Amino acid sequence: MMADLDCIDLVELTTDYFEGRLSPDNAARLEAHLTECDGCTEFVRQMHVTQDALGRIDAEVVPAAGRERLLAAFRAWKAGS
Amino acid sequence: MSVRLDEGDERYSGLGDETVLAQLRAGDESAFLWLVDRYAPAMHKIARAYVRDDATAEDVVQEAWLGVLRGLAAFEGRSSLRGWIFTIVVNRAKTRGVREARSVPFSALARDESERDDPSVAADRFAGPGEEWPRHWRAEPESWGDRPEERLMRRELRERIDAAIDALPPAQRTVVLLRDIAGQPTAEVCNVLELSETNARVLLHRARAKIRRSLDPYLTGGSAV
Numbered sequence: 001m002m003a004d005l006d007c008i009d010l011v012e013l014t015t016d017y018f019e020g021r022l023s024p025d026n027a028a029r030l031e032a033h034l035t036e037c038d039g040c041t042e043f044v045r046q047m048h049v050t051q052d053a054l055g056r057i058d059a060e061v062v063p064a065a066g067r068e069r070l071l072a073a074f075r076a077w078k079a080g081s
Numbered sequence: 082m083s084v085r086l087d088e089g090d091e092r093y094s095g096l097g098d099e100t101v102l103a104q105l106r107a108g109d110e111s112a113f114l115w116l117v118d119r120y121a122p123a124m125h126k127i128a129r130a131y132v133r134d135d136a137t138a139e140d141v142v143q144e145a146w147l148g149v150l151r152g153l154a155a156f157e158g159r160s161s162l163r164g165w166i167f168t169i170v171v172n173r174a175k176t177r178g179v180r181e182a183r184s185v186p187f188s189a190l191a192r193d194e195s196e197r198d199d200p201s202v203a204a205d206r207f208a209g210p211g212e213e214w215p216r217h218w219r220a221e222p223e224s225w226g227d228r229p230e231e232r233l234m235r236r237e238l239r240e241r242i243d244a245a246i247d248a249l250p251p252a253q254r255t256v257v258l259l260r261d262i263a264g265q266p267t268a269e270v271c272n273v274l275e276l277s278e279t280n281a282r283v284l285l286h287r288a289r290a291k292i293r294r295s296l297d298p299y300l301t302g303g304s305a306v
């Protein structure tokens with residue numbers, strides 16, 4: 001006997017789902033829910049897009065002073081190695 | 082005042098760790114600066130989760146780079162270069178954080194943030210008990226439209242992501258920085274932060290959900306971007 005999985009529950013499970021940490025039963029319930037719920041389908045997509053964006057943003061900007069000091073450290077390292 | 086990537090430095094982007102490592106070991110300054118530009122901002126944020134001010138975090142980042150240079154000869158590539166660098170900054174930041182006797186230890190922050198009631202979506206987006214479909218969307222998420230992943234890489238939205246990360250509670254910020262930004266495996270995140278996997282996933286989920294929410298206004302309706 002499987003308990004209900006409502007939208008309000010599903011939105012808390014997306015990370016466990018993406019990381020493959022849902023039990024097979026729960027993963028099946030989640031996937032079944034998605035086949036008939038546009039709202040949750042869009043939510044899962046947005047969480048996926050968010051996670052993907054986090055994995056791709058890298059450097060924005062490095063303060064120039066820090067960069068200069070590091071370059072000096074690199075030169076010192078090069079001279080000593 | 083800031084320094085942007087030079088055009089020519091794009092050439093490192095597609096290279097594997099081994100090639101970048103070889104260039105570093107050969108003393109190639111532009112390879113080193115490329116690495117700094119790529120990782121230093123995230124390193125600063127990671128450090129900031131452990132120490133009390135930006136200046137100390139900047140010191141930690143500088144120390145971590147010195148550690149990277151010292152370790153370069155012995156680095157065997159068992160983890161990715163990126164993973165190795167982030168592990169060094171975490172370890173430096175932890176040492177410094179402990180030395181400064183941070184008043185609230187990470188485990189306490191993590192416990193507090195994961196036990197607190199903190200729904201991923203505002204409760205009023207779901208129908209209540211008396212309504213026709215209780216616990217289902219009352220107001221479904223508005224579509225993010227075509228190719229939101231591309232729009233997210235534009236400068237304005239990258240800045241929104243940045244601001245959203247900065248606004249997270251400290252334990253959630255650290256976990257999302259290590260797991261998603263730094264790309265560390267969950268096991269490694271748990272190990273460096275001394276968290277259970279369950280705890281780490283709760284924090285990660287809450288962080289991602291908050292970031293999603295903060296991006297939502299910029300990706301819906303078409304007018305915001």
Ligand SMILES: [Zn+2]
Nearest residue numbers: 006007037040
């Ligand atoms: Zn639903």
